[in-house]
Amino acid sequence: MLIRTATCDEMLALWEYADFKSASPTARFFYNNISSGNAVFWTTEDNGKLISELYVFRNLDDKDFANGADRAYLCAFRVKKEYRGRGIGTALIKEVMTSLKSEGIKTVTIGVAPDETDNVRLYRRLGFNDKIKDCFFDPCAMDENMNPKPDELFWLLAKEL
Template sequence: MFIRQANEDEMLSLWGETTDNMRPTSSFFCENIKNDNAEFWTYDDDGRLAGELFVFKSLDDTDFANGKDKAYLCAFQISKDLRGQGYGTKLISHVINHLKEEGINTV
């Protein structure tokens, strides 16, 4: 298993949706991925998305994410069969380290 960024189609698949039947929340998330305003991270278990963490780099409410040094994490989950084994901690740590490398120091 490894941690990687996923695209909006993979996010929709994980959420049981398609581009033809998106909920408003999914549409908002996808639009932000397309605009490089957000990142969708996952645990890849041999092609199965086994966890997720969404990062907003910028939001209208800059108290949460300001596009400079502050990001907002949300939509975090780990597959039920992998919970309690440290995968969630590893995913969050990996993403926070990635953000630090980009100059983001507040999440």
């Protein structure tokens, strides 16, 4: 298995959109941020197939998430169902954090709903021990007008690298 960065077109294909025009507002937001260099798409490739995804945003309007300098936001962390529970997600997020540290990022943030107890446990184990705040908007999930969509309560957690 190979952990690597991937392109905005690979993201669209993974999200099963034929092209940019037919993509959802959120998919277009991710696409534009990856192509401008403000976001990086990381994945695990297994026999030519992308089986995981994790996105790094460098700068967002809400600087508690990502400040364009030394704080980056991790989001849309997924491993394909049939591959879960085998350490693939842990390996991916660790490699991404190592890479971020080497480029000078000091803090990484991640969002999690308090009732997703498996995910909360996973993030605590990975060292996301600081709770920054309660959030009700996901800064990377967009409505039709490209404004952040209201969300169920989630916690913004942080880890010092």
